[in-house]
Amino acid sequence: MKNAVVLLSGGLDSTTTLAIATDQGYRVHALTFQYGQRHAHEIEAAKRIAKRYEVSQHHVFPISLDRFGGSALTTDDIDVPTLRSDEEIGTGIPVTYVPARNTVFLSIALAWAEVLHAQDIFIGVNALDYSGYPDCRPEFIKAFETTANLATKAGVEHHAPFRIHTPLIDLTKGEIIRRGLSLGVDYGVTITCYAPSEDGRACGQCDACNLRIKGFTENNIADPAPYNT
Amino acid sequence: MKNAVVLLSGGLDSTTTLAIATDQGYRVHALTFQYGQRHAHEIEAAKRIAKRYEVSQHHVFPISLDRFGGSALTTDDIDVPTLRSDEEIGTGIPVTYVPARNTVFLSIALAWAEVLHAQDIFIGVNALDYSGYPDCRPEFIKAFETTANLATKAGVEHHAPFRIHTPLIDLTKGEIIRRGLSLGVDYGVTITCYAPSEDGRACGQCDACNLRIKGFTENNIADPAPYNT
Numbered sequence: 001m002k003n004a005v006v007l008l009s010g011g012l013d014s015t016t017t018l019a020i021a022t023d024q025g026y027r028v029h030a031l032t033f034q035y036g037q038r039h040a041h042e043i044e045a046a047k048r049i050a051k052r053y054e055v056s057q058h059h060v061f062p063i064s065l066d067r068f069g070g071s072a073l074t075t076d077d078i079d080v081p082t083l084r085s086d087e088e089i090g091t092g093i094p095v096t097y098v099p100a101r102n103t104v105f106l107s108i109a110l111a112w113a114e115v116l117h118a119q120d121i122f123i124g125v126n127a128l129d130y131s132g133y134p135d136c137r138p139e140f141i142k143a144f145e146t147t148a149n150l151a152t153k154a155g156v157e158h159h160a161p162f163r164i165h166t167p168l169i170d171l172t173k174g175e176i177i178r179r180g181l182s183l184g185v186d187y188g189v190t191i192t193c194y195a196p197s198e199d200g201r202a203c204g205q206c207d208a209c210n211l212r213i214k215g216f217t218e219n220n221i222a223d224p225a226p227y228n229t
Numbered sequence: 230m231k232n233a234v235v236l237l238s239g240g241l242d243s244t245t246t247l248a249i250a251t252d253q254g255y256r257v258h259a260l261t262f263q264y265g266q267r268h269a270h271e272i273e274a275a276k277r278i279a280k281r282y283e284v285s286q287h288h289v290f291p292i293s294l295d296r297f298g299g300s301a302l303t304t305d306d307i308d309v310p311t312l313r314s315d316e317e318i319g320t321g322i323p324v325t326y327v328p329a330r331n332t333v334f335l336s337i338a339l340a341w342a343e344v345l346h347a348q349d350i351f352i353g354v355n356a357l358d359y360s361g362y363p364d365c366r367p368e369f370i371k372a373f374e375t376t377a378n379l380a381t382k383a384g385v386e387h388h389a390p391f392r393i394h395t396p397l398i399d400l401t402k403g404e405i406i407r408r409g410l411s412l413g414v415d416y417g418v419t420i421t422c423y424a425p426s427e428d429g430r431a432c433g434q435c436d437a438c439n440l441r442i443k444g445f446t447e448n449n450i451a452d453p454a455p456y457n458t
Contacts, residue, residue: 059296061293061296062291062293063292063337064290064291065340067288067290068340068341068344069344070340070343070344093382093385093386097382098340099339099340099341099343099344099381099382100336100337100339100340100343100377100380100381101340102380103336103339103340103376103377103380103381104333104336104337104339104340106336107329107332107333107335107336108292108329108333110328110329110332110333111294111297111299111327111328111329111330111332111333112297112328114299114328114329115297115298115299115328134379134380134381134382134384134385135379135380135381137379139379140376140379140380143372143375143376143379143380144376144380146372146375146376147332147369147372147373147375147376148329148332150363150364150366150368150369150372151329151331151332151363151364151369151372151373152328152329152332152363152364153322153326153328153363155363156322156363157322
């Protein structure tokens with residue numbers, strides 16, 4: 001069995017990605033970031049999911065990106081936008097963008113992967129039904145992979161061994177859910193919402209909820225996760 | 230005045246880099262990492278240097294790379310090598326290599342730079358008198374710069390604004406010191422040693438000390454920093 005580092009936020013995309021890596025036979029080392037996000041519900045979800053998949057190791061890694069601010073997800077000073085249309089979501093980069101987040105996350109994943117002698121890093125980015133974040137695009141992932149192989153001892157000594165896997169990058173949200181369901185993912189334990197209630201119920205109104213609801217609607221099934229409405 | 234983020238470890242190279250950025254007229258935002266390194270002396274040195282240069286802001290950012298281990302600098306389980314010849318230092322990647330360190334550091338610098346609307350990041354890497362670390366080479370820096378401009382909102386909206394400055398990359402250690410002295414750097418407050426004594430005196434035997442001593446010898450002057458011998 002080969003080791004892989006899988007980025008696990010506790011959301012729908014990263015959980016599907018974990019299920020795919022497991023299905024492909026990898027021994028999974030799950031990595032969740034406590035980066036100063038608004039709520040701890042997604043970290044609790046990640047812990048439940050890691051346990052359910054019996055991953056080899058699960059690190060909850062603190063990285064205080066909220067020190068810098070600059071995003072609605074890391075400061076209460078900027079409101080999370082709600083009730084935006086699909087067209088609005090598809091235009092521009094919203095205030096929920098966290099500066100350099102995936103670069104930071106992949107860098108730390110790379111550090112762990114190198115220590116584990118793992119060559120494979122999985123990240124559930126998606127460039128179709130997404131919020132326009134630049135660090136979810138294939139060109140970013142490709143550039144990071146090139147950087148990773150130049151940055152590391154393993155990259156120099158074993159000639160470009162690192163691969164960044166993005167199994168969801170070309171899928172719609174509906175297709176992601178279909179793939180996950182075929183692998184037995186229980187979406188009831190995942191949390192996608194940017195601004196859930198204190199008891200962890202999704203708002204149903206933020207961009208992340210909008211895209212998720214659209215995905216379940218495409219599959220003509222009800223989302224098993226709890227909503228606040 | 231333009232803002233710049235300057236990586237400041239408290240060592241000779243990063244202090245010279247800070248002096249160069251200041252001399253070039255940048256408003257400096259200094260960034261020091263508490264990454265689980267063996268000793269806190271370099272963080273104290275960084276604080277003194279940031280204060281002396283009256284930087285605009287100084288973040289000491291915790292990032293626990295020691296959780297992963299894999300380097301003599303982040304775990305006591307691996308000894309720091311001593312008394313290696315110039316030839317030995319020039320061959321291979323030593324156990325003091327910290328997996329993906331500069332990728333992680335530059336990623337976090339990028340996050341801060343984007344929030345500050347700064348386009349310039351300074352790092353004191355050096356590819357001549359160095360320890361063979363892959364993430365000090367120009368090809369790595371170039372790849373990271375490309376990644377940074379694809380990863381960010383600023384990169385997308387302002388067409389590749391980020392520049393990673395490496396003013397020392399082609400200099401020998403002797404040339405770096407000469408440059409710093411011409412800018413008035415007080416090397417007495419910097420600390421380079423991987424394994425100083427408890428009172429902060431350099432060992433004079435590790436690779437970092439070896440390269441530093443060589444640099445001062447090339448300039449025919451005494452190193453003003455305290456040694457343990």
